[in-house]
Amino acid sequence: MKSLLCAAFAGVVLAGCATTQTTPPTFAGCRTWDQQAGQGNLSAVSVLSPELSRVIGVQEVVTSRTGTGMAAVQTTVQNCSDVDVVLSVRTRFTGDRGQTEPPSAWKTVFLPPRGQVVYGESAISQATSRVAVDIYDANRGQSQFAPHQTYQIPATTPPAR
Amino acid sequence: MPRSIRSAALLLALASGLAGCQTNPPLQNATGVSSMEVDSSRKGPVSGVGVEGQDIVAMTDQMMRDMLAEQIFADTGKRPRVIIDSAFFVNESSQAINRNIITQRLMVNLNRAARARMQFVNRQNTAMVEQERQLKRTGTTDVGTTGLAKAQLGADYRLSGKINSLDSRNVKTGMVQRYTQISFEMTDLETGEIVWSGIYEFSRAGADDVIYR
Numbered sequence: 001m002k003s004l005l006c007a008a009f010a011g012v013v014l015a016g017c018a019t020t021q022t023t024p025p026t027f028a029g030c031r032t033w034d035q036q037a038g039q040g041n042l043s044a045v046s047v048l049s050p051e052l053s054r055v056i057g058v059q060e061v062v063t064s065r066t067g068t069g070m071a072a073v074q075t076t077v078q079n080c081s082d083v084d085v086v087l088s089v090r091t092r093f094t095g096d097r098g099q100t101e102p103p104s105a106w107k108t109v110f111l112p113p114r115g116q117v118v119y120g121e122s123a124i125s126q127a128t129s130r131v132a133v134d135i136y137d138a139n140r141g142q143s144q145f146a147p148h149q150t151y152q153i154p155a156t157t158p159p160a161r
Numbered sequence: 162m163p164r165s166i167r168s169a170a171l172l173l174a175l176a177s178g179l180a181g182c183q184t185n186p187p188l189q190n191a192t193g194v195s196s197m198e199v200d201s202s203r204k205g206p207v208s209g210v211g212v213e214g215q216d217i218v219a220m221t222d223q224m225m226r227d228m229l230a231e232q233i234f235a236d237t238g239k240r241p242r243v244i245i246d247s248a249f250f251v252n253e254s255s256q257a258i259n260r261n262i263i264t265q266r267l268m269v270n271l272n273r274a275a276r277a278r279m280q281f282v283n284r285q286n287t288a289m290v291e292q293e294r295q296l297k298r299t300g301t302t303d304v305g306t307t308g309l310a311k312a313q314l315g316a317d318y319r320l321s322g323k324i325n326s327l328d329s330r331n332v333k334t335g336m337v338q339r340y341t342q343i344s345f346e347m348t349d350l351e352t353g354e355i356v357w358s359g360i361y362e363f364s365r366a367g368a369d370d371v372i373y374r
Binding site: 066067068069070072088101104105106107108121122123124125126138141142144 | 197198199200202203204205206215218219221222223225226229230231232234235236274275363
């Protein structure tokens with residue numbers, strides 16, 4: 001009887017220790033976007049989903065010119081988790097006088113577990129000299145602001161980028 | 162007047178009076194969803210396994226950028242003439258789809274982005290152009306302000322393509338998976354050479370009751 005009670009007590013204690021989170025755990029050595037905050041060479045990239053910034057990391061951003069002289073960008077993204085991650089990625093194009101052309105359409109990018117993928121896009125206007133890449137969660141539906149709705153306030157504010 | 166008829170008439174008058182006062186309750190649709198604005202470049206609240214609005218936007222954008230990165234459409238001053246319409250764009254997939262929605266968006270986007278680099282020939286409305294040419298030449302109308310041309314434009318390249326799909330279904334769960342492949346080709350109208358090709362493909366799975374029409 002005594003041993004049964006002990007086992008039950010241990011079970012309760014262990015159950016209390018198990019924690020859950022809304023994002024999958026990441027493997028050691030993989031720097032997620034949250035850990036890359038403020039890295040100068042990645043200033044052209046924005047990860048728009050706070051959950052995603054705890055799961056993926058950006059390796060590099062390379063800008064170049066295509067054969068027809070248009071600005072182009074290549075961004076390498078890494079999945080730091082052991083689950084598949086689906087991203088929506090687009091590029092915004094600017095020049096000396098602001099926006100030079102509309103942003104590209106959202107492109108779906110599949111990241112295998114612990115895998116890397118290179119997203120690339122090219123401009124269609126000669127006036128484009130700078131590009132910026134937006135990364136978003138492809139499986140997130142459109143949730144819109146509407147009056148008279150209530151919203152949950154997060155316990156901790158995500159770091160501003 | 163007999164008493165029974167008088168009371169019946171009174172009842173009738175009362176009923177008509179009440180009917181006149183009755184107002185309809187405000188229309189309520191508690192279980193429905195009011196219409197909302199949806200970003201056509203992203204997945205919306207009604208989505209299934211087939212070709213959807215965000216696919217049209219993404220594929221035409223991707224094809225346009227891909228085409229404009231090709232050397233034959235570089236800004237060399239030659240301005241090759243192209244025909245982009247759905248005449249040779251075939252749908253062999255399991256989904257009914259208006260092919261014009263793809264070719265029209267591609268044509269409009271290319272026209273806006275690359276009018277300086279290529280000329281777009283309207284082959285779908287050849288009869289419309291010919292009718293006006295005849296009116297000018299027979300003197301029914303004047304010649305307009307831009308002058309007469311010897312003939313309508315001949316084209317150098319024409320877009321063609323195919324929409325294909327492969328469906329699979331789990332009869333136990335009702336889950337449906339579809340692979341969709343949309344291919345584009347630009348063919349030289351003198352030699353038949355395919356000078357550019359592009360592909361847009363995706364797979365989706367779901368068990369939702371979404372109908373495309």
